[in-house]
Amino acid sequence: MSLAFSSPISIVKLGALGGQLSESPSRSPAHDPARPGEERDLAQGTPVESLARVISAEELERVRKAVLAVGEAAYHWVIESDEIFWSANAPEILHCAAGRLTTGRAYAALLDTDNFTTRYDAVMRSVYKDEGEGIPYQIEYLFRPGGKDGKTAYWLEDTGRWYAGADGRPAEAFGIVRRIDDRHSRDQQLNFLGNCDPLTGMMNRGRMAEALEEAIIAADREGVSRAFVIAGINNLAVVNDAYGFEVADEVIIAVGRRLKNVVRAGDPIARYSGSKFAIILNNCNEEELRHAAERFLEVARESVIETEHGPVWAMLSIGAIILPGHAADANTAMARTEEALTEAKRVPSDGFIIYKPSQRLISERSINARSAHEIVACLKEDRFKMAFQPIVDATSLEVVMHEALLRMADEHGDMIAAAHLIPIAEKLGLVRLIDRTVAQLTVSTLLAYPKANLTFNVSGITATDPRWFGQLTEILKTHREVTPRLTVEITETVALGDLDETVRFTGALRDLGCRVAIDDFGAGYTSFRNLKALNVDILKLDGSFCAHLTENPENQYFVRSLIDMARKFELKTIAEWVETPEDAAFLRQWGADYLQGNLFGKASLDIPWSAEAAAAPEKPASQEEPATFAAKGKAQADGDDEEPDISRLRLAIDALNAQFRKGRG
Known part of the structure; x- marks a missing residue:
């Protein structure tokens, strides 16, 4: 008072x-x-x-x-x-x-x-x-x-x-x-917490951002260059896993103390994030920056860090930028220094990179921005469609299944392959939305066409996403009649990335009645033990080894070995990218079960089961899913006169939309 x-x-x-x-x-x-x-x-x-x-x-x-x-x-x-x-x-x-x-x-x-x-x-x-x-x-x-x-x-x-x-x-x-x-x-305590890192006592990232903004303004006003540096401890995650967080904290404190001891008086230093430190070097040109970076790298090289659990090595990488020439504000400076640090971490040890404008990166970002816009627009406007490529029995050459492949309509309505978008979508965090659309369209097709037998591929990020898998399993539990006709493909490299999670993933799918295939088999390093643990049904041989077999004796030996190994594990094999009768003859002779490639048919938007579906008996109205039945009634009331196969597919998609919304909620 x-x-x-x-x-x-x-x-x-x-x-x-x-x-x-x-x-x-x-x-x-x-x-x-x-x-x-x-x-x-x-x-x-x-x-x-x-x-x-x-x-x-x-x-x-x-x-x-x-x-x-x-x-x-x-x-x-x-x-x-x-x-x-x-x-x-x-x-x-x-x-x-x-x-x-x-x-x-x-x-x-x-x-x-x-x-x-x-x-x-x-x-x-x-x-x-x-x-x-x-x-x-x-x-x-x-x-x-x-x-x-x-x-x-x-x-x-x-x-x-x-x-x-x-x-x-x-x-x-x-x-x-x-x-x-x-x-x-x-x-004082609140002020300390607002401006300082409680573990090291250094200024925190927020306060460093303010100091950096002031430094850029001063550098521009005075005409004297400055440098901004981010030093990252490369092996901190390994220390965490091996010794625990307490030892990792000891390493952070020790590295911070060593860096502070070699920083010039008046040069601000901060704990930038969990494993990173940031430093502003006043009155510093590029040559002086290189000397300073060598001092900073030396603090990790000079000796081990003694902890309660014994000695630990710390390994540093450094990214830096010269100011104000390459950044007009603090946010830009920090982002570009992070880019340089990412490049430095690709160097085996003691990496140090100074940011320089890169036309390649600028071009990539422009492509990423356009692709992100394109992906979101396609999702909103329902412009993703499924194309189907036949997979034939190697002996009879009869079509036994189709792979569902994603296609997208461009702004002019022309259909193009969407494979180029997947790596970008993974990088931008949009691939789960695409995979959800693929799964939705695939299951909708199986519901609409009882004769359809489909495979579809799941990206590496989505394969271990519990939320996406929960949505898929909810749909499949509701429509158990389609699971015997569905094969889910995951790539070999993804399967080996987290073996335990992949085993759970494949086991849950098989329990629902689906088959599981390892795609691009031969591109990774699957051991006999891992192959047995994965408990899959089909191996899809990497197409890069199956194409032009007659011209490549080494690939002939390798593919034949893969087929022999699959047979020993009682697994079916699908050979991809089969383009010539001669290659097909080799694969058939070696014991491949199924063949896929342009020799037997290109991926097409045409629905291959149209005639069969039209002849198939309709379910009684009482057995239809509520969402399907309601949508069909609306279509009839509106006087919808679409072709029977398209109408049937739309009704199935409506049902799946309702199920996915329920799973998301």
Whole structure:
């Protein structure tokens, strides 16, 4: 609680609240004119006489106790004489003898020399002009009751109002001081947490961003280059896994301490993120930057870091940028330095890269931006479609299944392959949306065409995404009749990336009645043990080995070995990219079960089961899914006259849309 002074008479009241009523010099009529509506007798006589006429002793005692309760001491500072008149409780509040508080000069001698401001500064150096109501002030400072060299210190909040004399300069000030040690400690802690990293004590990323912005502005103004550096601990994740987070924290602290020891005085250093430190190098050109980077790399090379669990090596990589030439603001500088650090991490050890504009990267980003827009637009506008490529029995050459392949309609309505979008979609985090669309369209097709037998490919990111898999399994549980006709493909490299998760994934699909295929088999390093653990049904041989077999004896030997291995595990094989009868003859002779390639048919948007589907009996209305039945009724009511096969597929898609929305919710 603080008490504000709103009028001269109330100031005088509080000036004596600490104990006995003791007078301070009354304010002169020159700067205390009677205000409209104010009784003249309140301005006549001494302050104590005026006070006695407006407040009873009982009321005064209550207010006095309130002031004591909140630990505040009131004062009146007469600037011309430098006298300070205090409430009687001031020595108790300030833990200081009354004789040391009698003048402004004596009081100033009790303030810490490192204070940013003082009462004298707040009053005598104020830039404001008193128009009659006084000028308020509130400051905080460290008070040492034993003098500037005393060990005891308290934080005080000084709140008051100064009034001008006839010459317009400060003539007197009235105020209250109170102890705020606890609050100041909390404020300091919050300020520390807001600006510093609690583990290392260095400034944090937010404060570094502010310092970097200031450095760029200064560099531009002064015409002197600066550098911004990010140093990353490459092997911190390995330390985490091997020893735990406590040891990793020890490594972070040790590396931070070593870097701080070799940074020049005045160059800010911060903990930028979990395993990264950021440094601003003032007055630094490219040559000096290279020397500095070598110093920073040396702190990791010089010796191991001793931890509670034994010695640990730290390995650093560094990305840097010269300012202001390559970045006009802090966000750009940080982003480009991160790019340089990413490049540096590709170097086997002690990587150091200075950012330089790259036309390749600029072009890639432009392509990424266009592709992201294209993907989102296709999803919103329902422009993704499925094409079907036949897979034939190697012996009879009869079509036994089709692979569902994604196609997209461009802005002109022309259909193009969407394979080029998948790597970009994975990089931009959009591939799950595409995979969901592929799964949805594939299952919809199986629902619409009972003779269809399909395979479709799942990207590496989506294959281990529990949310996507939950949506798919929810659909398949609802439509168990389609699972025997569905094969889910995952690439060999993805399967080996997280073997335990892949085993769970394949097991759950097989439990639902689906088949699972390893796509691009032969491109990875699947061992006999891993192949057995994966428990899949089909191996799709990597097409790059199956194409042009007659011209490549090494590939002939390799493909034949893969087929022999699959046969030993009782797995079916599909050979991809079969383009010539001669290649097909080789594969058939070696024992491949199925063949796929342009020799037997290119991927087509035409629905290969149209005639069969049209002849297939309809389900009774009571057996249809509610969403399908409702959609069909709406189509009939609207007079929809689409072809039977297209209409059937649309109804199935509507049903799947409802199921996916339910799974997402």
